[in-house]
Structures are given as structure tokens and as C-alpha cells.
Amino acid sequence: MAKELKELTSRSENYSQWYQDLVIKADLAENSAVRGCMVIKPYGYAIWEKMQRFLDDMFKETGHSNAYFPLFIPKSYLSREAEHVEGFAKECAVVTHYRLKTNPDGDGVVVDPQAKLDEELIVRPTSETIIWSTYKNWITSYRDLPILCNQWANVVRWEMRTRLFLRTAEFLWQEGHTAHATKEEAEEEAKKMLEVYADFAENYMAMPVVRGVKSETERFAGALDTYTIEGLMQDGKALQCGTSHFLGQNFAKAFNVTFTDKDGEQKYVWATSWGVSTRLMGALIMSHSDDNGLVLPPKLAPFQVVIVPIYKSEEQRAAVSAKAEEIMASLKKLGITVKFDNNDTKKPGWKFSEYELKGVPVRLALGARDLENGTIEIARRDTLTKEVRPMEGLAEYIDTLLKDIQANIYQKALKYREAHTITVDSYEEFKEKIEEGGFILAHWDGTAETEARIKEETKATIRCIPLEGDKTPGVDMLTGKPSKCRALFARAY
Amino acid sequence: MAKELKELTSRSENYSQWYQDLVIKADLAENSAVRGCMVIKPYGYAIWEKMQRFLDDMFKETGHSNAYFPLFIPKSYLSREAEHVEGFAKECAVVTHYRLKTNPDGDGVVVDPQAKLDEELIVRPTSETIIWSTYKNWITSYRDLPILCNQWANVVRWEMRTRLFLRTAEFLWQEGHTAHATKEEAEEEAKKMLEVYADFAENYMAMPVVRGVKSETERFAGALDTYTIEGLMQDGKALQCGTSHFLGQNFAKAFNVTFTDKDGEQKYVWATSWGVSTRLMGALIMSHSDDNGLVLPPKLAPFQVVIVPIYKSEEQRAAVSAKAEEIMASLKKLGITVKFDNNDTKKPGWKFSEYELKGVPVRLALGARDLENGTIEIARRDTLTKEVRPMEGLAEYIDTLLKDIQANIYQKALKYREAHTITVDSYEEFKEKIEEGGFILAHWDGTAETEARIKEETKATIRCIPLEGDKTPGVDMLTGKPSKCRALFARAY
Structure with a gap:
């Protein structure tokens, strides 16, 4: 046996180390000299390229076109939508200067204090603000709608604790941004793209996912509804694999984007955004691989x-x-x-x-x-x-x-998830079972307070309210208050 | 006739305005709220995607793989290669902070002074330094060579005067970075990729190009040789369309990248880099379009x-x-x-x-x-x-x-170039003819002084020493000193 293989930590010994070992030894990615930023190596990138190609085809089949918007966002733009800036301000890379000069006191170069920007620029953590400031000029009438754009891009969120693919300061993703004349159409779009993601996860990545809607606490900053697909990794932890947001008129109002409707009235435009990222690489690895190394679904193998x-x-x-x-x-x-x-x-x-x-x-x-x-x-x-x-x-x-292999990998992952999805009615049982990992379906009273208490006491979060399955009402396992239906809980990446 | 069409300025009236009008009215791109950064609109991006797809296939056919390296470069890395930092320091976007906070004195958010980076990060203007710092860990033996990587990425150069596609603060490009055991192999790679670019320009963009090597003054910062393909636009100005650099051992020495050769000796690695960018969109537009609008070669039409x-x-x-x-x-x-x-x-x-x-x-x-x-x-x-x-x-x-259309567009552009390429022997004639636009082949003594004087007096630069064509020696048109062969001069974008 080769040296590399022997050095792979086993999953049972240390799952987290196994993942780290595997990403490095299978030549997928490595840490770079820049804190939190990764290098995606050719073998890893070849998998990502396959993902991109299939997703891109699916986006185009559903009527979307690619475009490209600036990397930088003026600081004042980010502030326009109150919840949005609240969500992203704490992890922004900020450009303040546009020139270096020879170090007058020694070697190398220093920032030229004469070249300070009037307004700081934020390296995009997501592009709603810069895109809606652009859409304002594209939309005057209902005839200009819908706008169905996607972009493949890099984004930066200054995360403090990073892990290859799963959480990095810079990552690659696609972000769809659509504009619609009606609320119904925007909601339908958000749900349609969730289904595209679920289709991709299941039929290409061979990874079963639960489709659901996020609780208010877990929503995207600036969204009215966040739809999600949630996967279950082999260590029993959940991984959010893709999200699709119904943004209502929040960004249209923040950037004053209105249109003349068929009835002659001026109305605010309705919006969605949706994205998946190189995080999917982490999901792919953790869904199927074993102690001997990667297991890739044939559709995505380089x-x-x-x-x-x-x-x-x-x-x-x-x-x-x-x-x-x-x-x-x-x-x-x-x-x-x-x-x-x-x-x-x-x-x-x-x-x-x-x-x-x-x-x-x-x-x-x-x-x-x-x-x-x-x-x-x-x-x-x-x-x-x-x-x-x-x-x-x-x-x-x-x-x-x-x-057969493609189907078998999916079935294996599905069986794992089914064996690790349980229904629980008492908080005592919940606290016991959550230690074993897996998804737990339990009643929740719908309040942020209860959600926060459960998270604090068990480290479990509400992954989503599943769109499908049992919708019987009940009582919250913790507070005894009425619950509309069960939520899906898990510890998560 | 539609309003849009009437509003297109004619080329003879104002070529520069015609270009600007066309880019906007044909929905290719527009300026964004961020100084010098463009929005590439869906129709323009669809052309760029076609370019990407064909180029990417050509890179893969010649043995290259895609990878991805960080957006940010530590300031100290950029300084490692003296000429390189000299070439890029004056136009760098610098990240100095990693967090915003609520403005204590009013609305919005401000940079959090507590979140200052220990070392500033430069938004990549090109990736030689971060890539060679990575290659150091990938290379120990001749068996690890060659490394043939490419990345599709965005880069930022803080240009003061920008024009859509032709010169923007942020642009999209691909950059190939290869590592070799011998000088010969690296030189061959640099020339091979130039030929790939020329092939793409001529057979996909339908744009004839002159293949040549740059004078020392016009070389890439850090290269020993820069090969170039030069196109001639319809206003008689030249456009550099793609460059391929033989970097010698400069970056290997700057980052101490050595390998054990077959003979057991430690040697520095040889390097190339090569790139084309969204600037090609400008070249495509200016090569073929007319007063009625865009003319696209069928192979690149959306x-x-x-x-x-x-x-x-x-x-x-x-x-x-x-x-x-x-x-x-x-x-x-x-x-x-x-x-x-x-x-x-x-x-x-x-x-x-x-x-x-x-x-x-x-x-x-x-x-x-x-x-x-x-x-x-x-x-x-x-x-x-x-x-x-x-x-x-x-x-x-x-x-x-x-x-037929693909061939006809190429032939038309070729005829234009042939009609606007002349051979000149006296400086008087040179000064007269340069006013008419076009390429001028003239003898040059090979010194930077003469090159600078010609540039100052006529605004013409040496586009390249053509690789093919007449190689007869002669005397410099200005100084009368010996000249090895003619150089290709033009005013350029």
C-alpha cells in the first residue's frame, strides 16, 4: 500500500482529521499563504468544473443568462438594506487605498497614504446591493421584467475559523438574482431554483437532500423567506448545501427600483436570489468517501x-x-x-x-x-x-x-439518512438522541426564543421546516405550546 | 428605423464615441457605480462565454488543467520580484481592514479601526507571486515537472482612465502559469501558447494578428521575453490582444523554488505565464463592426x-x-x-x-x-x-x-490590415505616415532611448518585432545606427 493511503486518518478515529487529510492527500485543495483562502488544485477544480457545467446548463434551461457585476461594493450601498448590512458588516474585506509606493524607510513597498479612497470599497460578500443598484437602470416597465441573471464569481467573507471548502474567507460560487413584476412570480422562482438545486444534488452529486424553509433566525440577511436543501454527512452532522431566497421588495425599496405595471401604476419590483458554492465540494466528499479515500459519483468524476x-x-x-x-x-x-x-x-x-x-x-x-x-x-x-x-x-x-455505481452511491447515502432521521416528542429524548447525530424531527412552537434555547443547550439548530412529509400539528417538545408541524433539527457544519 | 440605431455615432464622425455607443446600445456592457469597474450584460457575457469555452478547450488539448488561487496577495509577496512590484505597485487595490461596525456618530457603517490587518493584502493584479509561493510546495523533483495550470479569474489594476472592455479597473481573464525543468521547454511553452492565442484570434474571432516579441521597454514586469499578438483596429490603432511571457528563473529565485534534476543537482525552475482578457471583447467589436452596429463572427455569436x-x-x-x-x-x-x-x-x-x-x-x-x-x-x-x-x-x-460569413469577415479584416501596413525608411516619412494610422515597419537600432524618443515625438510605440517576415538588417531610421531587422510601430490602445 502506498504511503499516502496509510496516512489517511480513519473516520471513526477522527472524522474531522479524516476530512482534512483526504482533501489534502487526494489533491483537491490546500491552505494558501493568505489566511483563510484556499488553493483549489487541478484535481479538485476538475470536479468543481463539472458541477459548474451541469448547473449552468440547468440554469440556462430554466431561462437564465449569465452576466458579471463588479467585485467591489461601495460601503454606502451595503448599508442601504438594514438587515443585510447587519448580516455582513462583521466579516468584510475593506479596500481603503489604491496605490503602493516604495518604502521611504527601508525595503519593499508601503501603502501610499496619498492614495486613500474617498469611500471605502467592500469586496463583495454577496451581490444584492450592487446588482439592484444596476437593475434600477434596466427596469422602467413591466415589459422589462422578468430579469433572470446569474453570475459565477468569487466572494469574500472574513470568517475567523476556516476549513477547506466548508468555510473559507474567499470562495467560488454562483449567485442568481432575479427581478419580477409580481410577488407570486418571485416566490415561484425561488421555489423553482430550490428544486433545480435538489435535482442537481440528488441526480449528479448522488446526495439526498431535505427541501425546506428556514426559520426566521436562520434566514439570509434581507430575505423574507429562505429555502434550503440540507444534506446529512456521515458523521451525523447536517450541511446546508444551497439556498434560494424570496427577497420581497426589500432591495427594490432600498435602491428605489420601480416599474410601470400594465395598469399604469408605479410598483416596486419583487426579487429573488439563490446560490451554491464550493462548499458543495465538502458535501460531496463527506457524503460518500470512506477510509480508503474519495468515492466520486461517476457523473462528477474528472x-x-x-x-x-x-x-x-x-x-x-x-x-x-x-x-x-x-x-x-x-x-x-x-x-x-x-x-x-x-x-x-x-x-x-x-x-x-x-x-x-x-x-x-x-x-x-x-x-x-x-x-x-x-x-x-x-x-x-x-x-x-x-x-x-x-x-x-x-x-x-x-x-x-x-x-449502477451512480445509483448505488445515492442509495447508500439515502439509507444512511433514513437510518439517521428520527422523530422525537420529548425534550429529554431529544437531548439524548442529538448526541448520536442525525436529523431529528420534533415539534417547535415557532418562536426564536425556544429555538435559541435549544441551540444553546444542545448545539442543535433548526435546519429547516421540511416542505414535504408529515404536516400534523402538535405541541412544542420544550414549551408545550402549539406547533404547526415538525421542524428538522441537527447539529450542523 | 429604430431610435437606437439612429443614435449610433458614425465611425468617421467620432470613432471613440461610436465604440462607446455601440458597447452600450448593443447591450454588451456598461459602467457601474464603482469607478472603473464595468457590468458585463447578458448579451456581452454570452460572447465572452463562447470565447472562454473555445480557449479552455484549446488549453486542455495542449495539456493544461484549471486550478484556482487566492484573490489576495500579501504585500510582501508582491515585493519579492523587484521589476514585478515596480510594474504593479502604482495601481493596486489594497485591503487594510476586515470588519465594518455601526457608525457611532451617525448613519450607516464605518471601518472598524480595531480590525486592521497586520499585513495589507493586495487584490491580485496578476498571480505570479501567489502562484509561485504555492508551486514551491508542489515541486521537489524533476518528476513533478512540468506543471501546466491555468485559472479563469478576475483581476484588478487601478487604471486612472478607463474604457469599457479596453481598460477597466477590474477585468476578467485567464492566466496560465507553467513550471518547467529546462529553459528550452519553458521557451517552447511560451511560444506554443502564443500560437494558441493567434489561432483563436484568427479562426474564431476572425481577426488577423501579427505574432511578435516585445521590446524590453514593453515587456511584462518580471519577464525575460514577452511574446504578443497585435491586432489592427479600424481606426488604424493597434491593440495588444494577448501576451505570453518567458519568465526565466526570476520567480523561482524570488520564491526559492528548486528541484532535484535527473543528474541529482538542485536547480531553479523555469517559468512562463500567459493571458488574454475581456479586452478581447473590445478587439472583436473594433475589428468588424460598422455604423449599423455589431458584426459578429458566427463562431462567437450568442x-x-x-x-x-x-x-x-x-x-x-x-x-x-x-x-x-x-x-x-x-x-x-x-x-x-x-x-x-x-x-x-x-x-x-x-x-x-x-x-x-x-x-x-x-x-x-x-x-x-x-x-x-x-x-x-x-x-x-x-x-x-x-x-x-x-x-x-x-x-x-x-x-x-x-x-462564408466567418471567412469573409476575416478576409475583410486582413485586407484592411494589409492596406494599412507599410514599410518606411526615413523618419520624416514615418512622422507623416503615422498620422494616417496603421502599422509601420521600420528599422530600429534596438535601444530604449531611440524607442522613447520616437514615442515622445510621434506617440507611436513598438508593438513588436514580428516573428515572421523580412529579417533583412538595415539602419535605424532616426539614428542611422545598425538595425537587425524591422520593428512594427503603431499608435496603440
Whole structure:
């Protein structure tokens, strides 16, 4: 076994260390010289690019166009919406100067005090304010609506405690910002995009999610409603994977964005915003991976199949390579991405560990004996099983196998979530069960006070009020007051 | 004619105003509330996305992977390479604080003086320093080389005079950063990527470019050699469209990046970097567009064909729409992108002007009479010509037409450049001809002094020493000193 593999901490030993080890050793990302900012390495970025491509296609299919808005937000803009600035002011990177000059007292350069900005600029933590200041000029009539824009961008939130992918000072994301003539249309948009996210999570990331609405406490700063998809990680902690906000007319009012409606009246525009980020990389890793390394769903793997040649002579090498090229061609014809690792400086055993660590869904090993027998060895990453089978019909077999793996990974994650979602009626039981991790469905009286007390006493938060499932009213497990339906609780990232 | 079209200033009247008008009226981009930062609007961004997609494919075909490095660069890193910091210090956005707080003296928020950074962070103007500080940890042996990374990112250079796409404080670009074991390999990489850029410019943007190497004065800050592709705009001014730098061991030395070579010796790593930016949008616009609006090469048009229905009754409308759907399906089958503009609130004449302004390569007009006759009207944007032809074989006809348009636009731009490239031997003639615009090939003695004097007296700069063409030595037109070959001069953006 390769050195790298041995060094991966096991999940049961220290889940958090396992995650950190895995992100580093599978070459996904690393910390940079800049506090809290990560470097996303080529292998990690290739997964993110796949996510981007699929999501982008889904956004375009639902009528959205990409655009790009400035990185900087004038400080006064951020202040226009009271809750919004309250939510973001404490973690802002602030640009105050626009020039450096030679250090008059020594080496290097210093900030030029002559080059102070009249108004400080905030590196965008999210773009509602700069975008709504722009939309003001785009909208005069109902004919200009809806506006359905998305941008792929970097944002900065000066988090004090950071973790690769899960919480970083700078992260990559997409943020959709839409403008509508009616409340109904905006609400429908917010829900539609939540469904796009859920579809992506389940059908591409192979990660089951609960669709729900946030409690007031957990809402986006400036939203009237925040919809969320919540995943359950293998350590029993929840992870918020994507949010879609119904913003009402808050930003339209803050930036005075009105339109002339069909009835001739001036009205404020209705808004939504929605985003997912590189945090999804963390969700992907923690949903499926094991003590041997990454487990990637075939749809998001940078390459789905790797071929490792096994040979003892130059003659064998040439014969195996020729066959491998043939296999590659037949796989590519079916749209399967494949890497042929003919690197001569690494042994097959090293390669096996390496691709296990990197989560390549299917590994083919091809040796001289296989050529004689007309066979090939196929290893599945998700089940860690191997089989030797005839070469005939290989491409079609692998095509089916990849679909099986995609489905199997999802089913495994779904079973885990089902086994770790319980219904609880007493606060005593809640406090006991929350220690075991997982989702708990419990009645809540709808007040921020009760929510805060539960959080303080158990570290559990309300992840959401699920959109689907049992809607029977009951009584709050803590206060005994009436509850409209159960909320979903968990400890969370 | 539509109001928008009439308002476009003509090129002969005021070229600069024509450009500004066109960028705004064709919905490509606009200035934002933040000084020097632009908003790229959906139609403009759709063109940029096409550019990105083609370039990205070309980078991957040449063995590069994407990655992502931090937005921020510690001030001390920027200072490590002396020429580099000299080149960028005067135009840096500097982050000094990481928190805002409620204004104790009034409304809004103020910078929290308690949240001052120990070391200021520079918003990246380019990423050599942060990337080479990272590569240090990735490289120990020759086996780790080459590293072939690219990133798509935003960068900030605090330019004082900005123009949409051509010079903005924030812009989007890609920057490739490669690390090599030998000087030869790095030089080859720098030249290879220049050729990728030239290929892209000529075969996708339909813009002929001169490939060359920069004079020492015009080199990238920190490079040993800067290769460039130079385009000639319709006003006779040159535009630098992309650069590829051979960085030698400058950044490896600044960040102490060494490797153990095959011979067991420790050596510094060799580097290249290369980039193109949203400035290409400006080049695209100025290469082909006319007084009626944009002219887009079919390969980069957000949609290549638009169908405008013409009808007088609901019955006609239904019949025309049915036929249009049929045409769309047949075009899509050939991979042609098409928009059917069935917006009922705009008249056909308004639409004709609109799509002319937006540079859609082919416009189809389809009316009730066409249905009777089995005909359709086809308008070409590049030549502004129209024809009515039979419906049979329409899709194939348009497929060929789009290729013709792509080729024609290139040929037109090439002819313009050829007609505006002259060879000059006396400085008197140079001073006279430079007023007419265009490229001038003239002998230069290779000194920075002569280059500076020519620039001061004529506003012309050396765009490059062309890689191809006449290499006959001669004498400098100004000083009479020996010249190895002619340099390419022009006034430039």
C-alpha cells in the first residue's frame, strides 16, 4: 500500500482529521499563504468544473443568462438594506487605498497614504446591493421584467475559523438574482431554483437532500423567506448545501427600483436570489468517501475509468498498450471519460492505491495474461469489489456499471439518512438522541426564543421546516405550546 | 428605423464615441457605480462565454488543467520580484481592514479601526507571486515537472482612465502559469501558447494578428521575453490582444523554488505565464463592426440566426410560427444556434434594426406570402445584403453561408490590415505616415532611448518585432545606427 493511503486518518478515529487529510492527500485543495483562502488544485477544480457545467446548463434551461457585476461594493450601498448590512458588516474585506509606493524607510513597498479612497470599497460578500443598484437602470416597465441573471464569481467573507471548502474567507460560487413584476412570480422562482438545486444534488452529486424553509433566525440577511436543501454527512452532522431566497421588495425599496405595471401604476419590483458554492465540494466528499479515500459519483468524476497496464517486458508493455488504446477508443465512443496511466516510474500497486484515494469510479487492470485469456480485471471504487470478466462487450458493460455505481452511491447515502432521521416528542429524548447525530424531527412552537434555547443547550439548530412529509400539528417538545408541524433539527457544519 | 440605431455615432464622425455607443446600445456592457469597474450584460457575457469555452478547450488539448488561487496577495509577496512590484505597485487595490461596525456618530457603517490587518493584502493584479509561493510546495523533483495550470479569474489594476472592455479597473481573464525543468521547454511553452492565442484570434474571432516579441521597454514586469499578438483596429490603432511571457528563473529565485534534476543537482525552475482578457471583447467589436452596429463572427455569436415572423392575422401568425419551428429544428440538427423572435409587442422593422445592431450573422424573415411561394428572405449582417430563395435545402444553405460569413469577415479584416501596413525608411516619412494610422515597419537600432524618443515625438510605440517576415538588417531610421531587422510601430490602445 502506498504511503499516502496509510496516512489517511480513519473516520471513526477522527472524522474531522479524516476530512482534512483526504482533501489534502487526494489533491483537491490546500491552505494558501493568505489566511483563510484556499488553493483549489487541478484535481479538485476538475470536479468543481463539472458541477459548474451541469448547473449552468440547468440554469440556462430554466431561462437564465449569465452576466458579471463588479467585485467591489461601495460601503454606502451595503448599508442601504438594514438587515443585510447587519448580516455582513462583521466579516468584510475593506479596500481603503489604491496605490503602493516604495518604502521611504527601508525595503519593499508601503501603502501610499496619498492614495486613500474617498469611500471605502467592500469586496463583495454577496451581490444584492450592487446588482439592484444596476437593475434600477434596466427596469422602467413591466415589459422589462422578468430579469433572470446569474453570475459565477468569487466572494469574500472574513470568517475567523476556516476549513477547506466548508468555510473559507474567499470562495467560488454562483449567485442568481432575479427581478419580477409580481410577488407570486418571485416566490415561484425561488421555489423553482430550490428544486433545480435538489435535482442537481440528488441526480449528479448522488446526495439526498431535505427541501425546506428556514426559520426566521436562520434566514439570509434581507430575505423574507429562505429555502434550503440540507444534506446529512456521515458523521451525523447536517450541511446546508444551497439556498434560494424570496427577497420581497426589500432591495427594490432600498435602491428605489420601480416599474410601470400594465395598469399604469408605479410598483416596486419583487426579487429573488439563490446560490451554491464550493462548499458543495465538502458535501460531496463527506457524503460518500470512506477510509480508503474519495468515492466520486461517476457523473462528477474528472475521469470515470482508469486503465492500469501490468507488464514485465517491453514486448508485453507494447501489447498491453495497444489493447488499452483500443479499449479507450471504445469507451470514448460511449462518452465515457478514461485515463490510461502508462507512467513508467510508478508500480501498479502504487497506482491502485492512488486511484482508490482519488475516487475513480472504475479501475481496469490489464496484463499479459489477460491478453492471452481475452479477459480484464474490473474494480469498483464504491464497493471495493473486483471481478475478472471477458473482454467482449466491455464498453457496454462499463457504461451500465457506471450507472449502477451512480445509483448505488445515492442509495447508500439515502439509507444512511433514513437510518439517521428520527422523530422525537420529548425534550429529554431529544437531548439524548442529538448526541448520536442525525436529523431529528420534533415539534417547535415557532418562536426564536425556544429555538435559541435549544441551540444553546444542545448545539442543535433548526435546519429547516421540511416542505414535504408529515404536516400534523402538535405541541412544542420544550414549551408545550402549539406547533404547526415538525421542524428538522441537527447539529450542523 | 429604430431610435437606437439612429443614435449610433458614425465611425468617421467620432470613432471613440461610436465604440462607446455601440458597447452600450448593443447591450454588451456598461459602467457601474464603482469607478472603473464595468457590468458585463447578458448579451456581452454570452460572447465572452463562447470565447472562454473555445480557449479552455484549446488549453486542455495542449495539456493544461484549471486550478484556482487566492484573490489576495500579501504585500510582501508582491515585493519579492523587484521589476514585478515596480510594474504593479502604482495601481493596486489594497485591503487594510476586515470588519465594518455601526457608525457611532451617525448613519450607516464605518471601518472598524480595531480590525486592521497586520499585513495589507493586495487584490491580485496578476498571480505570479501567489502562484509561485504555492508551486514551491508542489515541486521537489524533476518528476513533478512540468506543471501546466491555468485559472479563469478576475483581476484588478487601478487604471486612472478607463474604457469599457479596453481598460477597466477590474477585468476578467485567464492566466496560465507553467513550471518547467529546462529553459528550452519553458521557451517552447511560451511560444506554443502564443500560437494558441493567434489561432483563436484568427479562426474564431476572425481577426488577423501579427505574432511578435516585445521590446524590453514593453515587456511584462518580471519577464525575460514577452511574446504578443497585435491586432489592427479600424481606426488604424493597434491593440495588444494577448501576451505570453518567458519568465526565466526570476520567480523561482524570488520564491526559492528548486528541484532535484535527473543528474541529482538542485536547480531553479523555469517559468512562463500567459493571458488574454475581456479586452478581447473590445478587439472583436473594433475589428468588424460598422455604423449599423455589431458584426459578429458566427463562431462567437450568442445566436447565429434569428427568425423574424411577419403576419397580419392570427391565422397567418399560427402558420408562420409552425413553419418557423420546423426551420429551427432543421438548423439545430446541424448545430446552428437560432432564436425565434415571436415577441408580439415589437414590429418586424424594429426587430430588423435590433438584430443588425446586435450583429446576428443571419436574419430570416418569414411571411404569409413566403409560405405560399415556398420561399424565405435571408439577410447577411456582414454584407448587409438580402435575397429571397426557395425553402428547399435551407439548413444546408445557411450552414454554408455561416462559414462564408466567418471567412469573409476575416478576409475583410486582413485586407484592411494589409492596406494599412507599410514599410518606411526615413523618419520624416514615418512622422507623416503615422498620422494616417496603421502599422509601420521600420528599422530600429534596438535601444530604449531611440524607442522613447520616437514615442515622445510621434506617440507611436513598438508593438513588436514580428516573428515572421523580412529579417533583412538595415539602419535605424532616426539614428542611422545598425538595425537587425524591422520593428512594427503603431499608435496603440
